[in-house]
Amino acid sequence: MESDQQTGPSGTPAPHCGHGRPGGSASRRTVRAVLTAIVLLAVATVAALALMWPDGSGTEGRTSAQQTRVSGTVLRIELKPCPKQALPEGAPQDRGRGAGASPIDPRRCGDAVVELTAGPMDGRAVRTELPSGPGNRVFSVGDDVVLTGLPDGGGGPAVYQLADHDRSSALWMVAAAFVLAVVAFGRWRGLAALVGLAVTFALLLLFLIPAIVDGRPPLLAAIVCAAAIMLAVLYLTHGFSVATSVAVMGTLGSLTLTGVLAVVAIDLTRLTGIIDDSSLFLDIDYGINTQGLLLASIIIGSLGVLDDVTVTQSVTVQELARANPGYSFLQLYRAAARVGRAHIASVINTIVLAYAGASLPLLLLFSLGGRTAGDVIANPAVAQEIVRSVAGTIGLIAAVPLTTALAAVAAARREPEDVPAEADPRPSPHVDDVVQGA
Numbered sequence: 001m002e003s004d005q006q007t008g009p010s011g012t013p014a015p016h017c018g019h020g021r022p023g024g025s026a027s028r029r030t031v032r033a034v035l036t037a038i039v040l041l042a043v044a045t046v047a048a049l050a051l052m053w054p055d056g057s058g059t060e061g062r063t064s065a066q067q068t069r070v071s072g073t074v075l076r077i078e079l080k081p082c083p084k085q086a087l088p089e090g091a092p093q094d095r096g097r098g099a100g101a102s103p104i105d106p107r108r109c110g111d112a113v114v115e116l117t118a119g120p121m122d123g124r125a126v127r128t129e130l131p132s133g134p135g136n137r138v139f140s141v142g143d144d145v146v147l148t149g150l151p152d153g154g155g156g157p158a159v160y161q162l163a164d165h166d167r168s169s170a171l172w173m174v175a176a177a178f179v180l181a182v183v184a185f186g187r188w189r190g191l192a193a194l195v196g197l198a199v200t201f202a203l204l205l206l207f208l209i210p211a212i213v214d215g216r217p218p219l220l221a222a223i224v225c226a227a228a229i230m231l232a233v234l235y236l237t238h239g240f241s242v243a244t245s246v247a248v249m250g251t252l253g254s255l256t257l258t259g260v261l262a263v264v265a266i267d268l269t270r271l272t273g274i275i276d277d278s279s280l281f282l283d284i285d286y287g288i289n290t291q292g293l294l295l296a297s298i299i300i301g302s303l304g305v306l307d308d309v310t311v312t313q314s315v316t317v318q319e320l321a322r323a324n325p326g327y328s329f330l331q332l333y334r335a336a337a338r339v340g341r342a343h344i345a346s347v348i349n350t351i352v353l354a355y356a357g358a359s360l361p362l363l364l365l366f367s368l369g370g371r372t373a374g375d376v377i378a379n380p381a382v383a384q385e386i387v388r389s390v391a392g393t394i395g396l397i398a399a400v401p402l403t404t405a406l407a408a409v410a411a412a413r414r415e416p417e418d419v420p421a422e423a424d425p426r427p428s429p430h431v432d433d434v435v436q437g438a
Contacts, residue, residue, distance in 0.1 A: 055214065056210070071118045071145070074142060076113045077139065077140065077141055079106065110130050114147060128147065128162050145163075146164045189237065203228055204225065219263075230303065234311065242410050243315055244314070247310040250406055250407075254310070258298065271291070275384060309347065313399070314403055314406075317332050320335050332411055336408065337404050340400035344397055352389065
């Protein structure tokens with residue numbers, strides 16, 4: 001475990017004390033207890049990863065080898081008149097055109113000539129019809145695009161259709177700006193956070209998603225994946241210390257509670273996880289347990305906020321103990337809990353706003369449809385988000401007292417030989433005033 005050892009005026013090491021105390025590290029008994037718990041958790045996580053690691057059997061016969069996606073560049077657009085289409089009865093009139101006019105954008109009618117820039121036909125030009133359905137993109141000359149290739153059924157070359165704009169270059173630029181900002185501000189700590197982010201995506205893409213496709217229980221796979229992410233990312237970002245280990249244990253306990261609450265809430269509300277065509281397709285064609293998939297999404301979604309709260313509480317207790325070595329367990333807990341309550345209040349608002357922003361188009365659709373508030377809440381899509389946010393929020397609230405108590409025990413329990421003789425047992429009035437005003 002990491003030791004925050006300090007030196008005295010002469011350069012000699014200062015006397016040892018409990019972890020988080022001025023000039024010392026955690027007591028040996030605390031380090032042993034925390035290290036034992038973390039080692040057991042790490043061993044169990046690695047064993048579960050090994051047992052549940054996907055072997056690819058779930059993808060056999062489920063993917064289409066005939067359909068291909070290639071990139072290209074639009075060389076020219078050849079527009080032609082759009083067919084007239086009458087508007088459905090009772091539908092809003094097309095602005096500026098009147099009833100019976102075609103609702104199709106004239107820029108979507110015609111053909112596009114696209115030069116392929118990848119695949120077996122690299123460098124060749126193909127002609128494809130512009131997609132003219134509602135919601136389709138408008139393509140222009142010079143656009144980088146993605147095409148879908150389908151066999152023509154007669155053994156000839158594939159027939160290509162415009163699918164979407166190619167955003168890979170723009171996304172790489174956005175990612176580069178993100179990396180530069182993180183490293184410029186966080187330096188080595190920021191670089192460690194980026195490595196942790198890469199580990200997170202690797203576990204999600206290489207373990208969790210393939211494991212669910214292979215038929216592993218989604219909830220169990222999500223718990224194992226969350227534990228692996230938690231162990232890797234927290235230690236990479238915050239270093240090996242008692243404070244980080246306490247945050248790991250607090251996160252695990254809160255995730256367990258979140259999972260239990262999610263199971264109970266989904267059972268009470270009779271949610272199946274099927275809210276759209278995508279989830280229905282997963283259930284019918286792939287046999288994915290959509291209810292378990294919903295539970296897994298709640299676990300993974302809660303992890304991102306939980307580690308923020310648990311690390312904050314653990315470090316807060318550590319800094320309080322360092323600033324005032326005379327604080328007892330109860331004093332540390334009460335002071336840090338006040339900080340935690342303020343943090344939770346702002347995080348809850350963040351969670352609600354995030355879910356509201358993600359569901360804004362759906363809420364707008366319900367509003368335009370004249371649905372009552374009760375009907376909107378009872379809709380499976382909205383009810384699912386409510387269950388997700390409630391289970392995650394209660395787990396988040398529980399993370400504060402749990403992590404604070406664990407951190408206070410680790411900081412307050414000291415062996416007699418670890419207590420410096422010059423330590424003043426009385427609380428510092430200045431620090432106490434600052435904490436009371438937090």
